[in-house]
């Protein structure tokens with residue numbers, strides 16, 4: 001085994017006593033993930049069209065018609081990302097598997113030095129084993145398949161596509177059969193938040209996922225349109241998510257990702273190190289290619305979309321935190337966001353980064 005593998009494993013065994021290190025060993029082998037290196041991601045939107053019509057999508061119906069990004073623009077963006085030190089390429093859409101150049105994009109990203117090339121997909125096309133193999137052979141080594149519930153009844157309703165759940169179960173199996181990294185994204189709303197513990201069990205035990213991201217909905221596009229049916233005060237998710245975390249602990253699973261996405265720290269003050277993108281500092285913002293060919297700093301873009309509740313003035317993290325989506329505050333007000341008093345926050349999970 002190369003020194004890279006041995007060095008990583010030594011580091012992990014020294015630092016973490018209570019986790020299953022086989023899962024980490026797999027990751028190091030599969031994607032050469034340097035465990036102690038901070039993730040630096042170049043996110044590239046390769047299209048806007050989609051073969052689902054998720055009720056919670058932040059795109060609106062007209063956004064789906066945006067033209068596909070051309071291959072040259074995508075390559076330029078990936079190049080710029082490498083120049084900024086990115087070593088993970090995240091290929092997103094729309095639905096990226098519908099981009100005609102998807103294989104070429106992954107090959108190019110690997111060729112210019114990205115260690116990890118990830119596709120963020122609704123998984124429908126990956127139910128075809130040959131197609132999943134084609135993606136892996138082209139250069140993808142991380143597969144984020146969106147799964148929004150632990151059963152077909154709720155998932156199919158949320159993605160507005162009958163039979164979608166059984167197809168993505170097959171897709172997940174195909175990814176695992178190829179020994180590739182499998183992760184999942186789940187967008188939280190009124191229809192699925194109560195089932196987190198069941199979802200955690202299905203994802204970690206039945207599917208054998210390597211990582212999981214819980215995304216609190218952005219009230220834009222389709223989600224804004226469907227807000228009456230789907231809206232959920234963010235504070236209601238906390239207890240259920242923490243019950244799910246117990247399952248990660250019981251399974252001794254390593255935490256590989258900043259799995260809480262679009263949650264302000266005051267809701268999970270003991271979990272600060274697993275909250276993604278909460279800091280307003282634009283110097284740490286990763287690049288994002290938008291539909292239409294413009295590359296933006298993700299942190300700057302999110303700062304423009306957020307607002308601070310009045311209570312933030314008394315918060316220990318006020319100078320670092322960007323606040324909350326403006327649409328959220330418009331819909332629910334500010335009462336859920338209580339200032340954090342203690343600057344010395346303890347992190348509940350030890351993490352891999």
Ligand code: SF4
Nearest residue numbers: 264266312315321339
């Ligand atoms: S600054 Fe405001 S939104 Fe951010 S953690 Fe503190 S109270 Fe919450």
